[in-house]
Amino acid sequence: MERQYPSAALERAVGEFAKLPGIGRKTALRLVLHMLSRPQEEVECFGRVFSTLKQDIRYCRVCHNISDSDVCEICSSPGRDSLTLCVVENVQDVLAIENTMQYRGLYHVLGGVISPVDGIGPQDLQIDSLVRRVSEEGIREVILALSPTMEGDTTNFYISRRLNGKGVRISVIARGVTVGNNLEYADEVSLGRSIVDRTPFI
Amino acid sequence: MERQYPSAALERAVGEFAKLPGIGRKTALRLVLHMLSRPQEEVECFGRVFSTLKQDIRYCRVCHNISDSDVCEICSSPGRDSLTLCVVENVQDVLAIENTMQYRGLYHVLGGVISPVDGIGPQDLQIDSLVRRVSEEGIREVILALSPTMEGDTTNFYISRRLNGKGVRISVIARGVTVGNNLEYADEVSLGRSIVDRTPFI
Numbered sequence: 001m002e003r004q005y006p007s008a009a010l011e012r013a014v015g016e017f018a019k020l021p022g023i024g025r026k027t028a029l030r031l032v033l034h035m036l037s038r039p040q041e042e043v044e045c046f047g048r049v050f051s052t053l054k055q056d057i058r059y060c061r062v063c064h065n066i067s068d069s070d071v072c073e074i075c076s077s078p079g080r081d082s083l084t085l086c087v088v089e090n091v092q093d094v095l096a097i098e099n100t101m102q103y104r105g106l107y108h109v110l111g112g113v114i115s116p117v118d119g120i121g122p123q124d125l126q127i128d129s130l131v132r133r134v135s136e137e138g139i140r141e142v143i144l145a146l147s148p149t150m151e152g153d154t155t156n157f158y159i160s161r162r163l164n165g166k167g168v169r170i171s172v173i174a175r176g177v178t179v180g181n182n183l184e185y186a187d188e189v190s191l192g193r194s195i196v197d198r199t200p201f202i
Numbered sequence: 203m204e205r206q207y208p209s210a211a212l213e214r215a216v217g218e219f220a221k222l223p224g225i226g227r228k229t230a231l232r233l234v235l236h237m238l239s240r241p242q243e244e245v246e247c248f249g250r251v252f253s254t255l256k257q258d259i260r261y262c263r264v265c266h267n268i269s270d271s272d273v274c275e276i277c278s279s280p281g282r283d284s285l286t287l288c289v290v291e292n293v294q295d296v297l298a299i300e301n302t303m304q305y306r307g308l309y310h311v312l313g314g315v316i317s318p319v320d321g322i323g324p325q326d327l328q329i330d331s332l333v334r335r336v337s338e339e340g341i342r343e344v345i346l347a348l349s350p351t352m353e354g355d356t357t358n359f360y361i362s363r364r365l366n367g368k369g370v371r372i373s374v375i376a377r378g379v380t381v382g383n384n385l386e387y388a389d390e391v392s393l394g395r396s397i398v399d400r401t402p403f404i
Contacts, residue, residue, distance in 0.1 A: 007268045009258035016248050040256045047253025049218050054242045056211035066209045
């Protein structure tokens with residue numbers, strides 16, 4: 001049941017929060033009432049930050065990650081392996097992989113995956129610039145690190161076809177059982193892949 | 203571990219969301235990235251709504267509920283019992299009680315409960331105006347509908363003392379076992395209250 005709010009301004013603010021993913025109208029109301037209990041300057045500051053968000057955020061012109069400078073810190077770091085590219089969907093994935101401390105190459109942020117259902121085709125993603133980087137920068141290996149979903153797989157397939165014949169090694173992140181979980185809880189597909197893709201025991 | 207974001211504008215936007223109750227930095231980042239994927243005018247509109255939120259929201263001068271007019275719809279409705287007041291903590295509680303369709307009197311929104319730990323005393327709440335209303339409007343019954351917590355009980359006690367000698371009946375919403383739940387899962391205190399406060403079986 002849609003609740004009736006006693007004020008249009010309240011309705012508007014709740015509606016704005018409720019547009020965000022994972023926030024329902026009940027949570028939205030709680031957030032708005034919390035803001036009303038805060039000092040005016042704090043709430044104004046909140047509004048200001050989002051009014052100019054799209055203008056304030058800039059992207060690295062090389063890897064398309066969010067960045068304060070024209071070329072991001074990772075792309076301009078001399079200590080990284082500039083001949084390896086890890087292809088990811090978005091900024092969160094860069095952060096997640098950086099947190100593992102297991103990767104020292106560069107990234108390429110696609111900005112999504114191919115998803116005909118959502119109307120996202122290859123031309124909506126940073127795939128042309130990936131192909132260009134591979135040719136121009138003499139990349140040796142492209143690691144595809146997209147989500148293990150149908151859309152991710154489709155995108156992997158499309159990219160590998162586009163890179164075909166460019167003399168670059170293409171790999172995909174390993175799929176298998178998750179570390180620390182009991183084997184009996186692993187899903188069949190991952191467990192199957194973990195057997196097919198087994199690695200030598202050192 | 204605090205993540206390092208690759209941009210100050212991103213950091214700022216994530217920080218603003220993460221100030222809200224129940225939103226951690228991971229969720230905040232997801233929300234900001236969602237906004238970046240939306241059209242500029244939509245994100246600007248979001249910001250604008252909150253920039254002016256505190257100025258746009260008005261309160262009923264009688265019951266202090268959020269309202270578009272000087273006196274809210276409930277207070278000005280001729281069909282309601284204007285001699286009964288239900289004292290609640292905030293707007294959500296008014297909505298929740300309205301949704302039950304069991305109450306036809308008026309409300310009085312305190313704006314919180316007495317909580318020494320949070321530095322909230324009686325003078326920070328709409329208690330003086332409640333006492334005034336009871337005297338001036340000839341209220342017959344005040345129903346205390348605050349949360350069944352220590353702070354709620356303290357506030358109930360304080361209000362009942364302030365209303366002492368004004369010839370108004372003071373009641374408190376029933377505490378007992380929740381409807382539809384198995385008795386064995388009820389907490390001891392509520393179950394105890396449900397026996398002490400048992401009502402005649404019709």
